[in-house]
Amino acid sequence: MPQLFLDSMLEHCLELGASDLHLHPATSNYLVRIRVSGHLYPFKNISFSLGDKLISFLKFNAQMDIGEKRKPQSGQYERVLRNQKASLRVSTLPNKTGRESMVLRVYRYAEPLPFLETSLFRGTAKAIFQSCESQTGLFLFSGSTGSGKSTSMYSLVSELTHQTEKQVITIEDPVEHYHQDFLQVEVNERAGLTYGTIIRSILRHDPDVLIIGEIRDAETAQMAIRAALTGHLVISTIHASSLTGIIARLEELGVSKENLRHCLLGISFQKIQALYCPLCQGTCQLYCKHLSRKRTVLYEVETEQNKLKRMLEGQKDEPILSLNKELQKGFCYGFF
Structure with a gap:
């Protein structure tokens, strides 16, 4: 029953x-x-x-x-x-x-949406993609719980590795998205498999790309930085409420500004935005099939290296692609 x-x-x-x-x-x-x-x-x-x-x-x-x-x-x-x-x-x-x-x-367990299609505004997704394409270093996603950070990571790496053979290893707690081409490792603290210990072992497993589910403690932060500094592309998430909050959180976890200057490719803060449904005249209702997608991701992105360095010094420049501008554009076009 x-x-x-x-x-x-x-x-x-x-x-x-x-x-x-x-x-x-x-x-x-x-x-x-x-x-x-x-x-x-x-x-x-x-x-x-x-x-x-x-x-x-x-x-x-x-x-x-x-x-x-x-x-x-x-x-x-x-x-x-x-x-x-x-x-x-x-x-x-x-x-x-x-x-x-x-x-x-x-x-x-389904194929992720192509990364450039995750947002209505391709410019923000394209900026993230280009900052990681053929690069080594660290890129960080942030956003509230349920804002699609893990989905964004998988979609990005799937697209980055679509045409080239790469060793992609993921560390998650738990594994949320199955991908047959990735080597996926699950955190098991009872067995001593923490983020830090797994990353340490993975660095001897010849990875090209490393997906870390979340940087949540000092050990994980230090190992992620180490991986990024030693010729790997590291994609991860971190808990913060804004772009500047990402930098502050990394500093709280003991990451030096000097290391970030050498390895930080970019940072992104994202949110999920409901799309306007003309049939429902507002937010799409539960059983409405009018829209193929009822929500989209909005990214606030900073990938310009000089601005990132100024952020590390505590200066507050407006990001190259801000969330407010994306929202304003969406309202003007009638998407929201």
Whole structure:
């Protein structure tokens, strides 16, 4: 019963392009909700009995502790539905009554969108692509959670390596996008496989391009810089709220300005922007099929080396391609 119900919900999620499925414990039942294009929609209500069975079933498949309901847990497993392979990341969190809530993130294993098509405005994507083409060094993406940073990284590297044979190695926690041509390594801190230790080993594995899921600590930052300085192209993400915040965050992690001057190719801050649907007269509704894409990525980019050096000195120049200008252009053209 839980398997059939779950498959039905997952097929619905895949059909609508949903990124997350929520099981929220309400007063008398579980509320099932789905997130599509950044918006959360109610899907259906199910009984506590079915909801508990469903959570236990998912925890079992994701190799989580079924008997532990008092602590947050997370896990992951893969499922094939309608001949489409998907990775399911399971996260549980107990509420004050001890009943668990659950969020299921759905990652589709599909060919990434060509990088120059990720944004309506190709100029920003082209600037990023050209800064990394036939180069070695470090390029960093930043943006809020769910802004598509990992997707951008995979799309960029796929396009960079499309016509030339390169050894691409990825380090992720967990692996979110399957790519048959990349060597993908998953972080496992219980087994001692941290970002830092994996990067150290990977540098002896003759990589051309290194994708690091996130620079989140000093060890990872130092190893990423080392890889960039020793003739590799390193693409990664970092948590920051602006372009200048990226530089500040790197300094917090102990990266020297001198090293950044020698290896930083460029930085980008991105956000997801909903597209205006003329049929819905606003943000596209859940079941509307009028638009082939309901959202686009907007990039704020700095790749000009002199400006990057001035940013490292604390000066605030407007980036060559700013987010505000992209938004203004989009509103003028009626895209947003």
